[in-house]
Amino acid sequence: MSRRWCSLLLCLVVCLGPLPVGAMVASEPSLRLREAATRIEFRADHISVALVIDNRTGQSFPARVRLEILNPQDHIRAAANREEIIRPGAHELLVPLSPTLTATLNEVERRRLMWYRLRYRITPTTEAANARMGPIAGYISLSELIAPDVFELRVAAPRLARAGTRYRARAFATHPLTSQPVAGVEVTGEVDFENGERQFILKATGLTDGDGIAALDFELPRELRADDGEIKVKARRGDFQQEAAEEISLNKQASILVTTDKTLYQPGQQLHVRALVFDAARRALANQSATLKIADPEGITVFRATLQTSRFGVASVDWPLSESLRLGDYLLSLELDEEQGGGNHSGQGYAAVRVSRYELPNYVVSVKTDRAYYLPGQSAEVEVRADYLFGQPVPRGHVRVVRETERNWNYREQKWDVEEGEQHEGPADKDGRFTARLDFTDEFADLLKNDYARYRDLTYAAYFTDPTTNRTEQRRFDVRLTRDAIHLYVIEGDQRQSAKLPLQFYVSAAYADGTPAAACDVQIRDGAEAATEDETPERASAPVRQIVRTNRYGVAKVSGLRLEEQEDESEAELYLTIADGKSARAAEFRLNA
DSSP: OHHHHHHHHHHHHHHHOOOOHHHHTSSSOSEEEOGGGOEEEEOSSOEEEEEEEEEOSSSOEEEEEEEEEEOTTOOEEEEEEEEEEEOSEEEEEEEEEBSOHHHHOOHHHHHTGGGOEEEEEEEEOSHHHHHHHOOEEEEEEHHHHOOTTOOEEEEEOOSEEOTTSEEEEEEEEEOTTTOOBOOSOEEEEEEEEEETTEEEEEEEEEEOOTTSEEEEEEEOOTTOOOSEEEEEEEEEETTEEEEEEEEEEEOOBOEEEEEESOSEEOTTSEEEEEEEEEOTTSOBOOSOEEEEEEEOTTSOEEEEEEEEOOTTSEEEEEEEOOTTOOOEEEEEEEEEOTTSTTSOOBOEEEEEEEEOOOOOOSEEEEEEESOSSBOTTOOEEEEEEEEETTSOBOTTOEEEEEEEEEEEEETTTTEEEEEEEEEEEEEOOTTSEEEEEEOOHHHHHHHHHOSSOOEEEEEEEEEEEOTTTOOEEEEEEEEEEESOSEEEEEEOOSSOOOTTSOEEEEEEEEETTSOBOOSOEEEEEEOOSOOSGGGHHHHHTSOEEEEEEOOTTSEEEEEEEOOOOOSOTTEEEEEEEEEOSSOEEEEEEEEEO
């Protein structure tokens, strides 16, 4: 039986003949492109694409190879159309493209190079091969063909440069796909300044380190006079290179410090002016001509002088004040003369002085309030007292306490323009004391209308007239009105916090006079949905979420606070209450999450 079956099988094989190759390997095409092995090569003068082609026909045949590089808008940026001989087996075909792609791309297109695609089409040109295999075509992303030498170049350089200093630029080489640093990139930098008829060209080289960074240092000469320049950076790794350029401006702004021996002068005194002048590199600017102007409050120049700096950059001048000089604030301005002293620097310096008549007082007026700050419903008792310089009180003087809403110096009329409100006046006792009672009902009514204002300072002036000499001295003072005894402030930082994570922030508490609210308990509750004052008790009855205690600086840290889930997760409202054992005040805030 076995011999009979063997004979039968042998006869079948002889009758049928050998099977065709296509039938034995039906799943393998006779012509295909290995896309995974295809690579792109960037050369200095051209770009080439290496195609790995599998020809399983066992025969060579001519074919037309069409390659195109397409941008994201399907525009052809480089192409090749060549007649090639496709040899049997697997072999590599190197096809150059034109034009040179990297030379025609702008900066924005270079960044989008990885979004470009390679479209290929290989068509046999003989009828027999075309009929048997047909053309093969497809698309490959350039991100899959990118060569290991390819990198993206970025340059960080200061926009302003200073003559006589070191100018440093940094080149960053990163992989365009992974953004990982690329080491071993050769970087060459060139700084070009047009300095009149002379051109300054400075060069520096570097090699990127493991972080993909190369530092380029340029020593700028002190005699540099150009206004603008340019830095060009070229980077190369293998046959791939990138370029970048940035504009540079030369900083010629000088630093000028104008000072006087004091800030308050009387007519008839001498004003001493001194100026220190430094160039942009913070070196003393010697032999520089400058003009000093002094203007009155109306902008009229009352004094002018031309100065010359010493080798240390110092210039000085004196201005004798006349006895008839009008009182007021005077502005001093020093400006460098660009037409003289080299003309390479510019800049201005300013200072202000006050001219006023002042005499030593025979007695001193002092003011004392009964509280450091005042809450709604409270009034103030202000004690005004006058004492001679030798320690004895000024008896039986006349005192006037007045509210000042506005106070300005009138230069034209040489007097103070004061808008006064309520006033209290009367005689002082034998000890030189007078007590004024201030009512803040109207001021508190206006303060409570404003939801954002926590306090308000009122300015008063106390005038005391000595009956023996009929001379008047004054003392100006402020009275603080506040909504709450303790002010709460929440410090969240610049970053938004996630509502899904525990919150962390700081609370700062201080009394209305600025004293830290130390050793105070701060209770944190959930805020109610309503926000009107009538529904404040609903917030106060909410359960306490956390209690923190302020330190001696009035600061407490809140951490580990979790919010309940809510419909709007963009913000959360919390309600804070602080108690110090003497008073309790509340404040609310919105916490961005």
